[in-house]
Amino acid sequence: MATLHVHPEGDQVEHDTSTDGPDCICGPEVRPAEHGDGRIGWLIVHHSLDGRELAE
Ligand SMILES: [Zn+2]
Structure with missing residues (x-):
């Protein structure tokens, strides 16, 4: 199963x-994604x- 990461560019943290899991300091959101x-x-x-x- 493919896992894709989307993260902000140039963020202050690594x-x-x-x-393949959301093991990151930022507490990522995991969504199912259908491939082509x-x-x-x-x-x-x-x-x-x-x-x-x-910002709000
Ligand atoms: Zn992260």
Whole structure:
């Protein structure tokens, strides 16, 4: 099963994208992701820790 990591570029922290799970300091969100061939993989969405997404 393929696992894809999506993480902010140039973030202040190192994201751990070497595993197949959400074992990262930022507490990534795991979503099912369908590939073009119909198989389901996982999309691991990392959050930036510099507050970029917490602007409200
Ligand atoms: Zn992360």
